[in-house]
Structures are given as C-alpha cells and as structure tokens.
Amino acid sequence: MICVTGVSGSGKSTLVEDVLYNNYLRRSGNTSAEPGECERIDGLELIGEMVHMGQELPTRSMRSNPATYLKIYDDIRKLFAASPEARRLGVQARHFSFNVTGGRCEKCSGTGTVTIEMHFMADLEVKCDACDGRRFQSHILAIKLRNYSINQVLDLTVEDARAFFIHHPAIVKRLDALIAVGLGYIRLGQTTSTLSGGEAQRLKLARFLLADLEPAPAGEDGKYLPRMFILDEPTTGLSSTDIKRLIKVLNRLVTEGNTLVAIEHNLEFIANADYVIDLGPGGGDEGGRIVATGSPLDIAACEKSETGRELRRLFGLPERGRQVRSALRTAAGV
The missing domain is CATH 3.40.50.300 (P-loop containing nucleotide triphosphate hydrolases)
Known part of the structure; x- marks a missing residue:
C-alpha cells in the first residue's frame, strides 16, 4: 500500500x-x-x-442507487414478488423496477421528482405530486414485506437493511461490502448522483x-x-x-x-x-x-x-x- x-x-x-x-x-x-x-x-x-x-x-441516472448499482435490488424485487399479496394480484418482480412501466409512477418515471423548466433561471426539481415522491403506483406500495412497502425498504440505511434482511445471505453479503467501506449510513434508494x-x-x-x-x-x-x-x-x-x-x-x-x-x-x-x-x-x-x-x-x-x-x-x-x-x-x- x-x-x-x-x-x-x-x-x-x-x-x-x-x-x-x-x-x-x-x-x-x-x-x-x-x-x-x-x-x-x-x-x-x-x-x-x-x-x-x-x-x-458511477452514473448520473436519477434511477440509479446503491441497491441497483450493487445488484441488491434484483433480490429485493424477487422477495416482494414472492409475497402472498403480489401473487394474488399477479404482480411480478419487473413491476418493482424503476425502468419499466407497470409499477412505477409514470408521471416521474420512477424518479420521485419532476423537473419544472424555469425561464431565465435554473430548472427546478420538485417532489412528484402523483406519487408524493414514493416512485411507485399505489397498488405496488400496498404490497408489504414484513409490514414494509418497497419504498420504505429503499429508505432504509444500509445498516438497518442488513438487520431487516438478516435471513437472506446473498443480500447481507452485498450490504456488508458497503459497511466495510464506510457506507453503512447511506440509504439503499439514495440516488447515486447525490453522493459525494x-x-x-x-x-x-x-x-x-x-x-x-x-x-x-x-x-x-x-x-x-x-x-x-x-x-x-x-x-x-x-x-x-x-x-x-x-x-x-x-x-x-x-x-x-x-x-x-x-x-x-x-x-x-x-x-x-x-x-x-x-x-x-x-x-x-x-x-x-x-x-x-x-x-x-x-x-x-x-x-x-x-x-x-x-x-x-x-x-x-x-x-x-x-x-x-x-x-x-x-x-x-x-
């Protein structure tokens, strides 16, 4: 070194x-x-x-976050899709994605914010009024995993998410890598463009x-x-x-x-x-x-x-x- x-x-x-x-x-x-x-x-x-x-x-996409970047989100979406409520409604793992239609809020395309063009000033980013910044449609948010919606899971810090997914080794392994490099405090769904x-x-x-x-x-x-x-x-x-x-x-x-x-x-x-x-x-x-x-x-x-x-x-x-x-x-x- x-x-x-x-x-x-x-x-x-x-x-x-x-x-x-x-x-x-x-x-x-x-x-x-x-x-x-x-x-x-x-x-x-x-x-x-x-x-x-x-x-x-790593990327400036508004839909990129630590969970997607480290491929943690793939496993999380599968867990939500396997829940009884998701199976009853016919909701699949892809419906919990920001990148495809069907589950995400279409007004903000799953980013949680919309851009207002301002004349003679910088554009203004505001919370999406259709999903209230939660990025998904109401029927997706109603599906719970241990009483947490997909938006609430994405709002967990890495350390809290590790406790939440303690019985899922594949997810814990990836969360441990974030904790090891001192990123235990960031949120799973935090947009990567906001990182220092x-x-x-x-x-x-x-x-x-x-x-x-x-x-x-x-x-x-x-x-x-x-x-x-x-x-x-x-x-x-x-x-x-x-x-x-x-x-x-x-x-x-x-x-x-x-x-x-x-x-x-x-x-x-x-x-x-x-x-x-x-x-x-x-x-x-x-x-x-x-x-x-x-x-x-x-x-x-x-x-x-x-x-x-x-x-x-x-x-x-x-x-x-x-x-x-x-x-x-x-x-x-x-």
Missing part, C-alpha cells in the same frame, strides 16, 4: 493520474488518454491491470470487492500479474473508526497480491502505508519534486517534509535533529 503525499499543489494528481495512469492507458491502446510527459516508465509490463477508483460518479466524490469512490470499491475476480492478464510466461488500484483520497468524509475499517479492506486486497496507490492527506491512513512518496516541498512552482520516500517513519525523519512534521506529531516524536533519529531507532527496535 503506497501513499503519495504532499501539500496541495505539490503534483500528486499529476504524477499518479496524468503520468502513471494515463501512460498506462495509452500503452494499453486507449488513444483518447492524454498522458503526462515523462522520459519513461519502468515496469508497466509487470502490472496485469490498472484500476482507477476516482471520485467521479469520496462516497462514489467507495461505492465503486465495494462493487469491485464483490466481483468474482478473474486472474489479471498473464505475462509472457503465463504467470499471474497483480493489479494496481489507484485511489484519490479514499478517506474523504470518514470518521477514524471508518478509516480503520477501510484500511482493513484495502489490506485484504494487498494480501491477495495487489498494489494500491493512494493520493492521501489523512495522517492515520498514511501511517498505515507500506511505502510513502512525499512530494513538494511546496505547491505550484515549488512542487513537483521528491522530498522523501520510504516507510512512514522514514518520512517522519525528514525535517524538510511537511508530511514528516505532521507524522512526528502523530507518532509523538521530537521535532528536530538527533532526537528524532534516536527516537526512530528506538521505535524500530534498533
């Missing part, structure tokens, strides 16, 4: 995304990628696949964790080649408890033989890295240089590094000189 650190404007995104990732894309045949300038990159042939977990939204950049990144990570990972493309000798994951400040918006949970998930990927490269400012996350590349020493014209590399303790030993200064405070180390080196030797057991 590698952290690329440094003050704002020090060149972290340029190095990791423009130079490293875009050159990988160009090498892989993606002619639309605009690679950052560099003399050469050694070792790209040793990477089976480079996966960019950026903060851009950090939430969108972790949602994509949860989906990747659930995938039955096929081996990455093999090298010329037929051996397995590891993946490299690129993350952009994955701790954004997380509490200390959630950061610890996220680190555990990411370490699982490392244990499986993959490499992670994270642009990060959070000291708790940086302190758990295997290797740190610190850029700077400042931002803008003062950035773009390697200030220090090595373990978090190596960075803490560098007096020119702003990240090192903050790590010394985190580790409870002296501020300067021989005292720092002595304390680091003690910490390393030397």
